[in-house]
Amino acid sequence: MKKQKYLFLGITFLLSFGLALFVAMSVFPNNPFSKTKKEKTENVAETKLKDGDIIFQTSQSPQCEAVRIATNSKFSHCGIIYNIDGKWFVFEAVQPVKLTPFDEWIQHGKDNKYVVKRLKNADQVLTPIVVQKMQNYSQQFDGKQYDAYFEWTDTKIYCSELVWKIYKNAAGIELSKLRELKDFNLTDARVQKILKERYGNNIPLEEKVIAPVDLADSDLLKTIIDNY
Known part of the structure; x- marks a missing residue:
C-alpha cells in the first residue's frame, strides 16, 4: 500500500x-x-541605434593588430550603421565591402566589445533625405575589394576611409582631418612586418590616410554605447 x-x-x-x-x-x-x-544586451542596444551611427571594435587579424599598435588605439575596425527594411546592418569595408547584420558584426570583434558614436547634432543634420543620400552613395562601394595598401582611391577601400568618404561626399561633413602614413607609429616590429609584406622597401610615407581612432576621437561625435 x-x-x-x-x-x-x-x-x-x-x-x-x-x-x-x-x-x-x-x-x-x-x-x-x-x-x-x-x-x-544586443536587443537593448539595437533600440538605441540610428541611421548613420558609427561603430568601432577591436578586430583580431594580424593586420588589425598592426593598425591598433600603429595608431595607439584599442580600435582597429569600424563601420557605418544603416537600418534596411527594419533591420540593423553595419556597412563595412572587409573582403569584400558589404552590409553585415548588426549582431553578426559584433561577434567578429574581440570579446564582442564595441563602441557606437553619433554626430552631436545628428537630429538636425542627418535628416531622412541626407541619410538616403548616404545610403545611395554607399552603394558604389558595395562589393568592392578591401584595400590592404591603404591607398586614397575609390578603386579599393578600407574601413575608416569608407566611413569618412560617406560622410564627406554624401553628407558634406568632414569628421576629422586626414593624416599621412608617416604620422603613425611605424617602429614596432609587428607593424614593420606588415609594412614589409605590403610595400617591400617602398613605403608610401606621404599617402593620405584616416584611421579608426581619428574618427573615434572626432570632436563632432558623442558616445551612444560603450561596452568596453
Whole structure:
C-alpha cells in the first residue's frame, strides 16, 4: 500500500508541475529566462541605434593588430550603421565591402566589445533625405575589394576611409582631418612586418590616410554605447 501511495503522490506532483509549466509558457511565451544575457544586451542596444551611427571594435587579424599598435588605439575596425527594411546592418569595408547584420558584426570583434558614436547634432543634420543620400552613395562601394595598401582611391577601400568618404561626399561633413602614413607609429616590429609584406622597401610615407581612432576621437561625435 505504501508503494502505491508514494507512486500516486509522485504522479500527482509531476502532473501538477507539468500543468504549471504549461500555464507559465502560455502566459509568458517569450520567457525572458529563455534568452541568454548576450541576446538581451544586443536587443537593448539595437533600440538605441540610428541611421548613420558609427561603430568601432577591436578586430583580431594580424593586420588589425598592426593598425591598433600603429595608431595607439584599442580600435582597429569600424563601420557605418544603416537600418534596411527594419533591420540593423553595419556597412563595412572587409573582403569584400558589404552590409553585415548588426549582431553578426559584433561577434567578429574581440570579446564582442564595441563602441557606437553619433554626430552631436545628428537630429538636425542627418535628416531622412541626407541619410538616403548616404545610403545611395554607399552603394558604389558595395562589393568592392578591401584595400590592404591603404591607398586614397575609390578603386579599393578600407574601413575608416569608407566611413569618412560617406560622410564627406554624401553628407558634406568632414569628421576629422586626414593624416599621412608617416604620422603613425611605424617602429614596432609587428607593424614593420606588415609594412614589409605590403610595400617591400617602398613605403608610401606621404599617402593620405584616416584611421579608426581619428574618427573615434572626432570632436563632432558623442558616445551612444560603450561596452568596453
